[in-house]
Amino acid sequence: MGDDTLSLMLAGESMVLDAQRALIWPAQRTLFIADLHLGKDEVFRQSGIAVPEGGTLADLRRIDALIVAHAVERIVLLGDFLHAAPRGAPRYLQTFRDWRATHGDLAFVVVAGNHDRRAAGRDLTDVVQWQSNEWLCGPFVCRHLPATSPQGFVLSGHLHPVIKLHGSHRERARVPVCWLRAGCAVLPSFGSFTGGGEIAPAQDDELYAFAANRVWRVPRRS
């Protein structure tokens, strides 16, 4: 494996982080991603804000690449699958259906996030498997909101975690990270039209940064 992936152990399972802001569980051929915010560009356009097209399809292509690279058979989306409850018949739903049709064997599990409140269990029910709140998957508890659980190691999203790296003087870069806390991992947001919120990690937390097509282990003071 090159620089674009990084192996680590979570809950006794060997896992892989991919530079495309995704977590893979090779033993179960499962791909975990968080905060796809599908159709966000279109929601903006419907409201008269002129952002360009392309993001939705580009994100699905990135998932395609991950499926091929890691022989993925199941995708678990940790919330905020759609950016907003679809009004009418927006094109991104069709784009997603078309994409889904090309992956017949793939399981697609969505744990509903706050952006999915209204769409969960109502839209796209024929092509995705909606789960509300929590879903158990081996030693993992898949959720949208970060938390700890007696039932297992939590995989979550929601925060779009970002840290600021400092160079010399005023130079800095904001980079998305995977934030590992005790009993809980917070995945970075996968969608390309998503911002991020800076986090305040505790001393023992581990951070993995995603930048310049690589995964970087962020050294922490111990």
Added chain:
Amino acid sequence: MAAAACHRWAQLRPITFSVTANDYGAELLTSTPIETDASLIRRLMARQDLGADLLASLNFSEVARRQFRDIARIAGLVFQGYPGARKLERQLQASSGLIFDVLREYDPRNLLLEQARREVFELQLEETRLAQALEELETRTLVLSRVESLTPLSFPLWAERLRSQILSTESFQERIQRMIDRLERRAARG
């Protein structure tokens, strides 16, 4: 002028500068060890190819991104609601920086991006005046001195560092590597 000088310097080798400028002078700050001499300074301040170097320096700077903030607001891309009015739906909020990146990725010929570039060029860099200033500089004597502490004219620059801009010809990967190394060293120190 600082931007153009930086650009020329950065052409010699990949390097990252933090640039501050005011009415009295300019400061180029870098973590890479550098050597300066009179001929280098003369070369950085040459009139030749000024326009081209200015334009090129824009391409790799964050200036346009900053200018875009105003433009995005006026164009209604970033709308924060009327004073006193109900807050806009949260799902419609995005920062101008995020929109700038999305436009650059998926709509690089967008007119608003073009406007951001043009405004920077016209408002922040006055090419003719700059050329005149450089022409005059060529006739002046160059004094190169190393100072022990901040001089009266350099103090305001130091104070203004908060407003500095980053100019870089290093790749993003090299820059991240440098920042990670820095953390590594710090972690090692404990």
